Structures are given as structure tokens and as C-alpha cells.
Amino acid sequence: MTPMTLADSRVQAALRHGVHALTRVATYVLPSALDRRLQQLGENKEYLGAADHEELLALVTFTHERTLEKLQAELALRELQSLIPDEGMQP
Numbered sequence: 001m002t003p004m005t006l007a008d009s010r011v012q013a014a015l016r017h018g019v020h021a022l023t024r025v026a027t028y029v030l031p032s033a034l035d036r037r038l039q040q041l042g043e044n045k046e047y048l049g050a051a052d053h054e055e056l057l058a059l060v061t062f063t064h065e066r067t068l069e070k071l072q073a074e075l076a077l078r079e080l081q082s083l084i085p086d087e088g089m090q091p
Contacts, residue, residue, distance in 0.1 A: 006084065015080070015084070018080075019077065019080060022073040022076050022077050022080075023073075023077065025069050025070060025072075025073035026070055026073035026074045026077055028069070028070055030063060030066065034059065037059065038056070038059045038060070038063065041055060041056040041059065042056065
């Protein structure tokens with residue numbers, strides 16, 4: 001088996017796909033309907049019934065997880081760009 005290098009077209013393709021996926025995660029924005037619902041529930045949290053309270057907790061957990069994923073994707077993209085500052089790495 002021949003060793004791969006960064007010049008290998010398969011490596012370049014894999015890096016482009018990885019950068020594209022990381023970029024999608026790093027630029028994720030919560031859909032406006034979910035954002036509005038989260039805001040509504042948060043503003044009225046003192047008056048929520050059990051089902052709405054559970055929904056609020058689920059939305060908070062969801063947004064927290066997406067925020068962590070965004071930060072990790074941004075870090076990974078910065079690290080890749082510092083290692084391989086080639087324009088070909090753009091998604």
C-alpha cells in the first residue's frame with residue numbers, strides 16, 4: 001500500500017468534505033420557530049405546566065449541545081486552516 005500525502009486527490013477530497021461538514025456545523029443557526037418557542041417558554045417558565053417545562057428543558061439541552069458542536073467545529077476548522085492554509089481547503 002502506497003503512503004498517502006496531502007497532494008493525493010483522495011486526501012484532498014476527504015479534507016474538502018470534512019471542511020464542508022465542519023463549516024455546516026460551525027454556521028448552524030437555530031430555526032426561527034424553535035428560537036421563538038424557546039424564548040416564549042423561557043419568558044413564562046414560572047407558569048409552565050409539566051409538559052411545557054419538559055419541552056423547555058429539551059430545547060435548552062438541544063441548544064446547549066448545538067453550541068458545543070459549533071465551538072468544536074470552529075476549533076477544528078481553525079486547526080485545519082493553520083496546518084493546511086491552502087485555498088483548496090475552502091468548502
